[in-house]
Amino acid sequence: MAGSPLIDELRATLGTAAVLTDPDLLRGYQRDEADLCESAPPSVVVRPRTTAEVVEVVRLAAAYGVPVIPQGARTGLAGGANSIEGALVLATTAMDRILEIDRVNRIAVLQPGVVNATLAAEVARHGLRYPPDPGSWESSTIGGNVSTNAGGMCCVKYGVTTEYVLGLEVVLASGEVLRTGRRTAKGVAGYDLTRLFVGSEGTLGVITEITVSLRPAPEESLTMVAVFPSIATAGAAVAEISAQGLSPSLLELLDQTHLRAIEAYRPMGLRTDARALLLAAVDTGSRAPADLARLAAACTATGADEVFTATDPVEAAALLQARRLAHPAMERFAAEAFPAGNGGLFLDDVAVPRSRLAALLDGIERIAAEEEVLIGVVGHAGDGNMHPLIVVDRADPVSMARGQRAFDAIMELALALGGTCTGEHGVGLLKRDWLAREIGPVGVRVHHAIKAALDPTGLFNPGKVI
Amino acid sequence: MAGSPLIDELRATLGTAAVLTDPDLLRGYQRDEADLCESAPPSVVVRPRTTAEVVEVVRLAAAYGVPVIPQGARTGLAGGANSIEGALVLATTAMDRILEIDRVNRIAVLQPGVVNATLAAEVARHGLRYPPDPGSWESSTIGGNVSTNAGGMCCVKYGVTTEYVLGLEVVLASGEVLRTGRRTAKGVAGYDLTRLFVGSEGTLGVITEITVSLRPAPEESLTMVAVFPSIATAGAAVAEISAQGLSPSLLELLDQTHLRAIEAYRPMGLRTDARALLLAAVDTGSRAPADLARLAAACTATGADEVFTATDPVEAAALLQARRLAHPAMERFAAEAFPAGNGGLFLDDVAVPRSRLAALLDGIERIAAEEEVLIGVVGHAGDGNMHPLIVVDRADPVSMARGQRAFDAIMELALALGGTCTGEHGVGLLKRDWLAREIGPVGVRVHHAIKAALDPTGLFNPGKVI
Numbered sequence: 001m002a003g004s005p006l007i008d009e010l011r012a013t014l015g016t017a018a019v020l021t022d023p024d025l026l027r028g029y030q031r032d033e034a035d036l037c038e039s040a041p042p043s044v045v046v047r048p049r050t051t052a053e054v055v056e057v058v059r060l061a062a063a064y065g066v067p068v069i070p071q072g073a074r075t076g077l078a079g080g081a082n083s084i085e086g087a088l089v090l091a092t093t094a095m096d097r098i099l100e101i102d103r104v105n106r107i108a109v110l111q112p113g114v115v116n117a118t119l120a121a122e123v124a125r126h127g128l129r130y131p132p133d134p135g136s137w138e139s140s141t142i143g144g145n146v147s148t149n150a151g152g153m154c155c156v157k158y159g160v161t162t163e164y165v166l167g168l169e170v171v172l173a174s175g176e177v178l179r180t181g182r183r184t185a186k187g188v189a190g191y192d193l194t195r196l197f198v199g200s201e202g203t204l205g206v207i208t209e210i211t212v213s214l215r216p217a218p219e220e221s222l223t224m225v226a227v228f229p230s231i232a233t234a235g236a237a238v239a240e241i242s243a244q245g246l247s248p249s250l251l252e253l254l255d256q257t258h259l260r261a262i263e264a265y266r267p268m269g270l271r272t273d274a275r276a277l278l279l280a281a282v283d284t285g286s287r288a289p290a291d292l293a294r295l296a297a298a299c300t301a302t303g304a305d306e307v308f309t310a311t312d313p314v315e316a317a318a319l320l321q322a323r324r325l326a327h328p329a330m331e332r333f334a335a336e337a338f339p340a341g342n343g344g345l346f347l348d349d350v351a352v353p354r355s356r357l358a359a360l361l362d363g364i365e366r367i368a369a370e371e372e373v374l375i376g377v378v379g380h381a382g383d384g385n386m387h388p389l390i391v392v393d394r395a396d397p398v399s400m401a402r403g404q405r406a407f408d409a410i411m412e413l414a415l416a417l418g419g420t421c422t423g424e425h426g427v428g429l430l431k432r433d434w435l436a437r438e439i440g441p442v443g444v445r446v447h448h449a450i451k452a453a454l455d456p457t458g459l460f461n462p463g464k465v466i
Numbered sequence: 467m468a469g470s471p472l473i474d475e476l477r478a479t480l481g482t483a484a485v486l487t488d489p490d491l492l493r494g495y496q497r498d499e500a501d502l503c504e505s506a507p508p509s510v511v512v513r514p515r516t517t518a519e520v521v522e523v524v525r526l527a528a529a530y531g532v533p534v535i536p537q538g539a540r541t542g543l544a545g546g547a548n549s550i551e552g553a554l555v556l557a558t559t560a561m562d563r564i565l566e567i568d569r570v571n572r573i574a575v576l577q578p579g580v581v582n583a584t585l586a587a588e589v590a591r592h593g594l595r596y597p598p599d600p601g602s603w604e605s606s607t608i609g610g611n612v613s614t615n616a617g618g619m620c621c622v623k624y625g626v627t628t629e630y631v632l633g634l635e636v637v638l639a640s641g642e643v644l645r646t647g648r649r650t651a652k653g654v655a656g657y658d659l660t661r662l663f664v665g666s667e668g669t670l671g672v673i674t675e676i677t678v679s680l681r682p683a684p685e686e687s688l689t690m691v692a693v694f695p696s697i698a699t700a701g702a703a704v705a706e707i708s709a710q711g712l713s714p715s716l717l718e719l720l721d722q723t724h725l726r727a728i729e730a731y732r733p734m735g736l737r738t739d740a741r742a743l744l745l746a747a748v749d750t751g752s753r754a755p756a757d758l759a760r761l762a763a764a765c766t767a768t769g770a771d772e773v774f775t776a777t778d779p780v781e782a783a784a785l786l787q788a789r790r791l792a793h794p795a796m797e798r799f800a801a802e803a804f805p806a807g808n809g810g811l812f813l814d815d816v817a818v819p820r821s822r823l824a825a826l827l828d829g830i831e832r833i834a835a836e837e838e839v840l841i842g843v844v845g846h847a848g849d850g851n852m853h854p855l856i857v858v859d860r861a862d863p864v865s866m867a868r869g870q871r872a873f874d875a876i877m878e879l880a881l882a883l884g885g886t887c888t889g890e891h892g893v894g895l896l897k898r899d900w901l902a903r904e905i906g907p908v909g910v911r912v913h914h915a916i917k918a919a920l921d922p923t924g925l926f927n928p929g930k931v932i
Contacts, residue, residue, distance in 0.1 A: 104709045104821040127711060149654045160652060162661075163629070176908045184817040185849040186626060187886040188615045188665050189893060189904050190931060191913055195628075195661040199654050216711030243570045245593060245682030287753070351650040355570040383651040420653040427655060438655050442642045446920065447657055453919035454912065465656060 006064040006088075010046055013056045018094070020045040029071060029089045030082065035346055036404075037079025037429040042069065042089040049094050051169060051177060051208040058206060058459070059175040061088050067462050070202035072112065072144025075136035077347055078428030080148060080201040080464055090206060092143045099209070101126050106214040107166060107183055112143025112207050119212075128214040131158035134424070135327060143207050149199030151424030153323070156382030157249040157283075158215070160424065162198040169209035170197055173455040183211060196450070201426055202461040204454045221249055221281040222292045223316035224309040226299035227274040231255050231365065231377065233303035234276035235358030238381045240298045241280075242354045248295060250281035250320075251382030257333075257389075258326050258378045265329035268322060274305070278381060279319055326378045330389050337374070338393040346390040346407045350414035351423030354384045363413045364388050371406040373399070385423035408434075427465045435465065472530045472554075476512055479522045484560070486511040495537060495555045496548070501812055502870075503545030503895040508535065508555040515560050517635060517643060517674040524672060524925070525641040527554050533928050536668035538578065538610025541602035543813055544894030546614065546667040546930050556672060558609045565675070567592050572680040573632060573649055578609025578673050585678075594680040597624040600890070601793060609673050615665030617890030619789070622848030623715040623749075624681070626890065628664040635675035636663055639921040649677060662916070667892055668927040670920045687715055687747040688758045689782035690775040692765035693740040697721050697831065697843065699769035700742035701824030704847045706764045707746075708820045714761060716747035716786075717848030723799075723855075724792050724844045731795035734788060740771070744847060745785055792844045796855050803840070804859040812856040812873045816880035817889030820850045829879040830854050837872040839865070851889035874900075893931045901931065 010019045020026065021044055031039035043066070048054045061068045069089045071081045083089050095111035098119065102108070103126045110119060116137040119130050133152035134140055140150070146168070151160045167181025181187070181194035197204055228234040234253055241248065254262075254277045263270045271277065278299060282291040296307040310316035327347075334343040352360045361377060364386075368375040379386035388410050392403035411421045411434050421427075421434035436444050447466045451458075476485045486492065487510055497505035509532070514520045527534045533553045540547050549555050561577035564585065568574070569592045576585060582603040585596050599618035600606055606616070612634070617626045633647025647653070647660035663670055694700040700719055707714065720728075720743045729736045737743065744765060748757040762773040776782035793813075800809040818826045827843060830852075834841040845852035854876050858869035877887045877900050887893075887900040902910050913932045917924075 102819070102821070104705050105819040106708065106711075107819075149658075151652055151654075155652060160654075162658065172908070172912070176911075178908045178912055179906065180909070182817075182886050183819050183884050184851075184886055184889065185820065186617055186621060186817050186846070186851050186889045188617075188626075188890055189886045189888050189897075189901050190665075190909065191670075191916060192615075192628065192658075192661045192665055193909070193912060193916075195658045196916075198658060200657055204657075216713065239570050242572065245572075247682065351648075351652050353568070353571040353573075353649050354651065355568070380652070385650075385652050418649050420648050420650055420655045422655050423650065423652045424654055431655075435655050440645065442638070442644045443646070443656065443659070445642075446638070446644055446659060449919040450657060450659075450662075450916065453915040 006060060006066060007044055009060050010044065010057065014046055014048055014053055018047045029091060032074040032076035032079060032081040034077050034079040034428060034430055035344060037082055039079070039082035040085040042083040042087045045089040045091055047091045047094040051171065054090065054171045054206050054208050055175050055177060057090055058171050058173065062173060062175065062457065062459055068460050070147070070206050070461065072141035072147070073139050075140040076144065076148060076428060077349065077425040078430040080426050080428030082429060084463065093141065095208065098122055103128065105183065107211055108214060109209065109211050110142060112141060112210060114142050116140050116142055116145060123214050124217065127217045129216065129218045130164065130212060130214055132161045132164060135324065142210055146198050146207055146210055147200065147202050148426040151380065151385065153250055153252060153380060156251050156380060157247055162195055164212045165194055165198050165210065166213050167211040168194050168197055168207055170205035170207050172205050173457065173459045178205065181211065199426070201428060201465050203451060203465050204460065219283040221283050222288050222309065223281045223319055224292055224296055224307060225319060226278045226296070226304040227271050227306040228276040228278065228304050231276040231361045232358045234278050235361045237278060237299045237302040237304065238357050239355050240302050241295060244294065244298060246291060246294055246298070248280045248382055249283045250279065252279045252323050253377070253379055253381035254279070254323065254326060255377040257374065257376035258330060261329040261333035261376065262322050262325050265325060265332055268318060270322060279323055330376055334391045337391055338395070340395065342393055342395040344392050344394045346392060346403045348388045348390070348407055348410050349422050349425040350410055350419055351383060351385040352414055352417045352419030356417040356419065357381060357384050359417055360386060360414060364410060367406050367409045367413070371402040373402050373406050375406060383423065384419070429464060432465065472526060472532060473510055475526050476510065476523065480512055480514055480519055484513045495557065498540040498542035498545060498547040500543050500545040500894060500896055501810060503548055505545070505548035506551040508549040508553045511555040511557055513557045513560040517637065520556065520637045520672050520674050521641050521643060523556055524637050524639065528639060528641065528923070528925055534926050536613070536672050536927065538607035538613070539605050541606040542610065542614060542894060543815065543891040544896040546892050546894030548895060550929065559607065561674065564588055569594065571649065573677055574680060575675065575677050576608060578607060578676060580608050582606050582608055582611055589680050590683065593683045595682065595684050596630065596678060596680055598627045598630060601790065608676055612664050612673055612676055613666065613668050614892040617846065617851065619716055619718060619846060622717050622846060623713055628661055630678045631660055631664050631676065632679050633677040634660050634663055634673055636671035636673050638671050639923065639925045644671065647677065665892070667894060667931050669917060669931050670926065685749040687749050688754050688775065689747045689785055690758055690762055690773060691785060692744045692762065692770040693737050693772040694742040694744065694770050697742040697827045698824045700744050701827045703744060703765045703768040703770065704823050705821050706768050707761060710760065710764055712757060712760055712764070714746045714848055715749045716745065718745045718789050719843070719845055719847035720745065720789065720792060721843040723840065723842035724796060727795040727799035727842065728788050728791050731791060731798055734784060736788060745789055796842055800857045803857055804861070806861065808859055808861040810858050810860045812858060812869045814854045814856070814873055814876050815888050815891040816877055816885055817849060817851040818880055818883045818885030822883040822885065823847060823850050825883055826852060826880060830876060833872050833875045833879070837868040839868050839872050841872060849889065850885070895930060898931065
């Protein structure tokens with residue numbers, strides 16, 4: 001397509017530097033970080049800088065009948081940003097300006113390509129906080145976070161991305177610019193279009209501006225760790241903490257596989273003999289020590305072998321860092337688990353009601369035994385949102401088939417426990433079939449009706465979600 | 467329509483007692499509590515008890531081409547539940563069962579006709595709290611609260627209804643039953659259909675079951691009152707409180723007109739010489755006295771004449787009660803302000819960014835002077851959400867015209883200040899034109915596209931919102 005009329009028009013509109021057609025470059029925009037998902041290099045990648053440029057790109061793509069794949073930093077884990085043959089990838093990463101930070105009203109207005117960590121750092125300079133903190137926060141964009149309704153570790157107390165999106169500017173398939181939402185704390189003027197676009201994974205429009213609400217600067221927190229003799233007892237502790245109405249600002253679970261992988265990746269003296277570990281924090285204030293004591297007591301009552309509290313912020317930061325290393329550590333562990341570095345991971349993302357967490361964890365152990373695969377478990381226990389990581393040998397079809405069966409069995413289990421097939425990673429390509437199963441035929445029909453209402457020709461991100 | 471085939475079929479399906487056709491009864495279902503909105507008695511009112519019955523009603527109405535007006539307790543303030551000539555009113559008030567309260571997962575599942583106060587009391591017995599507390603909470607239904615995305619006094623810290631709705635069951639215009647959302651703390655499986663229905667004012671479907679999230683039981687709170695020499699200084703105090711990152715659990719404003727009306731309605735020793743009063747609370751915990759002191763200091767710094775804190779829960783409850791009496795007190799005040807009890811109120815509901823609250827309050831004083839009408843102001847100052855009440859003489863066309871002009875001028879001012887024409891009451895019939903102005907032609911087109919996708923024949927609540 002390098003010399004096509006569409007490319008010529010794109011170059012005339014955006015300038016040559018913002019239109020990529022070099023095959024080596026195109027391959028770099030082919031896919032996100034999901035395994036198990038198909039992708040193909042796009043025909044062209046554009047990097048607009050303004051809403052007006054996005055409008056022109058969408059109009060040209062529509063006129064030429066070329067599908068548009070909106071992309072952030074491609075840190076997604078469900079293939080939602082993967083390209084298909086012949087597509088135009090619309091990378092929002094050059095739209096990276098923070099347009100406004102309003103301290104009194106506690107809002108920020110930004111372009112979609114602003115990196116989460118950049119926003120967090122900028123608002124911190126104003127004594128404010130943008131809480132959502134997905135694992136990818138140092139590289140993922142707010143546009144991508146909004147499109148997937150990203151979660152993170154803070155969500156157990158502070159909620160996911162959608163709780164912080166007040167308004168959006170979106171370029172529709174028609175090329176029209178829609179503004180949704182508001183700058184006010186409250187507002188009920190019309191349908192909640194803002195939250196319809198949040199989590200829609202680029203299938204309904206291109207988000208070109210985002211208004212987020214902010215919180216006052218975070219309080220310091222107190223951190224504790226509880227060591228459990230089984231993963232199910234750790235799950236039971238989470239249910240007990242929830243039943244007691246405690247509100248930790250962090251409640252994460254790591255199983256033994258993860259503890260060993262992290263310790264091998266970066267030795268930090270973790271209790272690798274522990275079968276499971278809960279990492280919890282409470283925001284300070286004079287009541288924090290009492291809250292932490294109640295958390296500790298709940299863990300002890302449900303069977304923790306040992307509970308210890310971080311004595312200083314350095315120790316607490318180290319514990320958090322260990323949690324943040326879980327994914328890269330498991331990636332290395334998996335790669336080295338099979339010959340020639342062929343080991344890989346199937347990363348799942350299910351959520352169940354907190355009361356069913358122990359049953360989920362039990363069931364995952366059973367599935368691992370049945371399929372004879374190793375499954376590490378890590379996740380946001382306080383939300384009932386777990387990330388089972390299935391270790392497979394990419395060179396061995398039998399191992400891959402077992403991994404796939406385990407992956408499916410975990411989602412089946414989560415649904416049977418009243419849960420969801422995706423707690424925070426999204427549907428993308430990876431879980432389209434499971435979405436249909438979760439929401440049923442009426443739900444699928446309504447999804448298609450809304451997609452058709454907003455994008456009648458299927459211009460945006462075809463084949464994703466539904 | 468009393469002997470029509472539709473009535474016969476409804477009676478055969480629901481039983482005679484659930485199908486009302488007596489003209490006197492029908493008039494009771496004609497309208498909500500909004501002024502200035504048209505209405506007409508329906509042809510029939512049905513009171514189904516189950517989702518299956520709602521499905522039958524919707525199918526019959528669709529087959530006969532009769533519009534369906536979903537109704538809760540008719541406490542709305544925008545005409546959103548008003549009937550039209552020939553319509554079928556589907557009253558959800560007989561669907562009043564709480565189906566489940568789950569303490570560990572902190573959720574409740576209920577039919578739409580459950581009254582807000584009933585739910586609040588039931589979950590309190592389990593040590594839990596359902597925060598949204600609209601002024602109508604003692605009589606309004608959760609179904610109505612969800613349909614209007616109702617707010618209340620707690621929202622400044624705890625958010626509005628939509629923050630608490632995890633999932634819905636909805637009967638669509640096709641008669642199909644859609645289930646949205648989840649029972650888990652997190653979930654991103656597909657479009658956020660739940661929040662599309664929240665606040666859609668009965669135009670997209672009939673909500674037949676609601677899953678709400680709950681919070682741990684409320685903490686005690688400390689309450690304070692600050693008295694201001696002008697309404698603008700009270701507004702400035704709100705901006706200062708916000709700028710300092712304080713998080714009151716309540717922050718309400720009452721102007722002198724309201725203080726006098728309340729004191730006349732129920733004498734309680736209010737400072738009726740005050741031009742404006744801010745009522746604030748903070749949740750307890752050991753840090754509460756310090757937080758209250760910072761709130762008080764912010765009020766003093768911005769010009770409060772006097773700040774006093776409630777010394778005991780009885781005094782605090784009395785102050786809250788005064789705030790809750792604002793609306794009935796103003797209704798009596800208005801009625802008595804003109805001969806023959808012909809006085810009435812135009813109740814507005816605008817929200818602006820907190821930093822612009824003082825400008826809004828200044829502007830309302832100017833509008834009152836220009837139109838020579840009395841405008842009382844009360845509202846959720848911490849959210850920038852004000853309820854100006856314009857006192858009019860219903861018997862005097864000149865007074866009514868002035869009131870209407872003031873009503874419109876206030877919305878125009880709110881939009882000019884970056885606000886919204888409705889902070890929590892909804893659009894209904896009252897603010898359709900203003901919604902179109904606020905969201906613009908692209909927003910209107912998207913609203914129509916979504917309405918057409920879900921309700922292609924316009925069966926549900928025709929003429930409302932858009």
